[in-house]
Amino acid sequence: MSGILVVIEERDGHVSRASWEAIAAGQKLATLAGQPMNAVVLGAKTEQSAAEVASKALAKVVRIEHPLLAAYTADGFTLALQQFFAAEKPDYVVFPHTYQVRDYTPKLATRLGQALIGDVTAIADGPVFTRQLMQGRLNGSYRPTGSGPCFVSVQAGAFRADEAQSGSAQITVFTPAIELAQIRTRPSERFRGAAQTVDLGAAQRIVGVGRGIKDAANLPLVQELATALGAELGASRPICDFGWLAMERQIGSSGQTIAPKLYIALGISGAIQHLVGIKGSQCVVAINKDPDAPIFEAADYGIVGDLMEVVPALTEAVKAAQ
């Protein structure tokens, strides 16, 4: 086959949004490398997803089907793709950077003596791949120098799903040889944590708090601002890890995705895991003591300053304006 191969991920029987973005990234790479592009869908029943993917500009969509691929396991997915690569020899393999992809692609790459370039935000001529370093403070440019396929996963939101070009692809089936004994992990069905009583997804105004608050004893300052605004209180992951706020108030890839009219981020540096959760916000305000914090890049308005001084001042100003 050679060329570019995009590995599609399903979510509830359909192609996930992140996978459409991976197709858009793959098309960019295919244009730069002047190579054809194909896609694979893995699972026990892949007809529906394959049909969805075949509506894009791809040479071929391959259904990698096996009953043992019904539930994701790192062993099963690695074996299936390893066999497929041996038969088809892609030059580049593009994945969406999801928890599932993070769980098995480093293993798959290792098996072929390669290393994944993960969480890529841009692809330039070379090809050279950009990914973030130091919690988003720096960008790194990576070049593959290995002899095997180059493995790339793309960050959520870095490529636009609606830029994936339409077309009509041929669909084929590939049946890998997998035995039950080769799969060493037994995953359960997924389940929710504690009952969700806070629906941040529906809130119109949210005040988010991060490490910059320094101490749980300072949280009332933030609560007062939220109350003045009629806003829900949310947090970045560390605040929930420390037990300062309930896990259900966590905003980001492992917590809730929000889409309020107004989001105010207090003392949140802006790691990508948080930023993906706030993308749908209409207006973002960032208040942080570090002028170089990546959160300012995602903000419409910013104030550089000490939370202990700026937050009470803002609470007063909000009250005065009402």
Place this chain on the structure above:
Amino acid sequence: MKIIVAIKQVPERDAQIRIDAAGKWIEESGLQYALNESDAYALEEALQLKEKHGGEVVVLTAGPERVGPTIREALAKGADRAIHIDCADLNKLDALGVARLLAAAVKPENPDLVLTGLQSDDLGQGQTGVILAELLSLPHSTLILHVDKTDAGLTVKRELEEGWFQTIELPAPAVLTIQSGGNKLRYATLMGIKRAKTKEVRVVTAAELAVDAAPVVVLERVALPQKQKSTQMLTGSPKEAAAALVEKLKFEARVL
């Protein structure tokens, strides 16, 4: 239970990061370093498993001489001994090369369990544990919040996206990457700090491990991210900035 915890020393979270003269890495002189956060949770999980089931906790790290204090910190918290892979140019290796070094040091130890943080706070690749598992031919699972030892092996709680979780059963020995927040981190006690001074730290050089760590992926250049969005910065005293912000939110963004 013999548990190996692979840890990494990373620049402190609030450290001022500068790019080096060659534009290929960060300027390391004058930087403050700390134990990588999710590795601290991996160490905590290991110490709690040892308290429950007995055994030994061995910390393993690769890095230059400056990682010494981070190793002592882990020993002070309760790890029994340490293996330090002395490697001055860690940043020139790729994820596979680093994992090959770690795997070579883990193999002769024959551990019952290998734990590491889910990703480093500096490079953030989140691959070391998974590659390590493949190199050691062990099963693995990632983003783990809780580990239970069972008769058959291990039962672990794995975090999925958007507030979902999953339980995974797997045989031991295994490699697990630990997500932050599963436990409350302990502090080193004065007694622990004192004891750490006499605990064994075995230093092996990368050359002694005799692995092929030649990179298949090269970090060519580091740069500051280009500003893409025009953020309006509001300046002045806290009171002035706050008043200006409310004005903007009310009349420009119209969200108040």
